[in-house]
Amino acid sequence: VTEPDLRGRHVVVSAGGTREPLDPVRFLGNRSSGKQGYALARTAAARGARVTLVSANAGLPDPAGVDVVRVGTAVQLREAVLKAAADADAVVMAAAVADFRPAVYATGKIKKRDGQDPDPIVLVRNPDILAEISADRARPGQVVVGFAAETDDVLANGRAKLARKGCDLLVVNEVGEARTFGSEENEAVVLGADGSETPVPHGPKEALADTVWDLVVRRLA
Numbered sequence: 001v002t003e004p005d006l007r008g009r010h011v012v013v014s015a016g017g018t019r020e021p022l023d024p025v026r027f028l029g030n031r032s033s034g035k036q037g038y039a040l041a042r043t044a045a046a047r048g049a050r051v052t053l054v055s056a057n058a059g060l061p062d063p064a065g066v067d068v069v070r071v072g073t074a075v076q077l078r079e080a081v082l083k084a085a086a087d088a089d090a091v092v093m094a095a096a097v098a099d100f101r102p103a104v105y106a107t108g109k110i111k112k113r114d115g116q117d118p119d120p121i122v123l124v125r126n127p128d129i130l131a132e133i134s135a136d137r138a139r140p141g142q143v144v145v146g147f148a149a150e151t152d153d154v155l156a157n158g159r160a161k162l163a164r165k166g167c168d169l170l171v172v173n174e175v176g177e178a179r180t181f182g183s184e185e186n187e188a189v190v191l192g193a194d195g196s197e198t199p200v201p202h203g204p205k206e207a208l209a210d211t212v213w214d215l216v217v218r219r220l221a
């Protein structure tokens with residue numbers, strides 16, 4: 001039996017991976033399936049929360065009893081998260097957000113030209129949503145949780161990222177082409193701004209999600 005320890009709370013979860021369009025046919029994207037974020041949304045709803053799920057390009061069915069807002073790009077994700085976060089008790093950023101987007105959007109399909117090298121793709125920085133909501137809490141006591149997807153020096157990079165982003169908790173997980181992305185399972189260490197470290201052994205993404213909510217509930221109390 002699940003404790004309804006999030007009853008009366010509004011939580012916002014982002015999931016999936018943003019796509020940054022180059023032209024009407026192509027985009028820069030990443031390998032996030034949305035499964036970890038959807039597991040967070042499902043488990044929060046099971047614990048009694050009102051849940052807003054901001055979903056970027058995840059081909060997954062809407063979880064029952066969850067408000068789903070669909071977005072494509074990082075800029076759209078920012079807009080949707082900021083709006084939902086205005087009255088939220090907690091925000092969990094599980095989405096894989098593009099740090100950069102193409103500087104120019106070609107309104108027609110980019111053509112290859114005989115005998116000519118392709119034009120380089122120039123990128124510009126996207127807003128850092130997690131850093132922004134951490135620095136500018138929409139309400140006092142709001143708990144902000146980030147994820148860190150790392151391929152090497154996982155814990156050291158995670159600690160540096162926690163300090164840089166200014167969130168309360170950072171879920172550090174290792175990723176690779178076929179690791180964590182798209183998988184039903186995950187393993188992680190949840191770092192706290194208070195110096196705490198909570199290891200979560202390999203298991204279903206729901207189990208990691210429940211550990212995240214346990215840590216959030218403790219901070220909301």
Ligand code: PMT
Nearest residue numbers: 032033034035036093096097129130146147148149181182
């Ligand atoms: O979707 P799955 O297939 O289940 O895979 C799950 C996952 C690997 C995508 C997930 O567990 C995960 O790690 N999500 C975060 C991916 C990511 O973007 O990590 P990052 O280290 O690049 O970013 C750190 C944090 O900042 C994240 O919370 C991210 O949402 C946030 N961010 C990043 C860039 C940006 N411009 N704005 C942000 O808010």
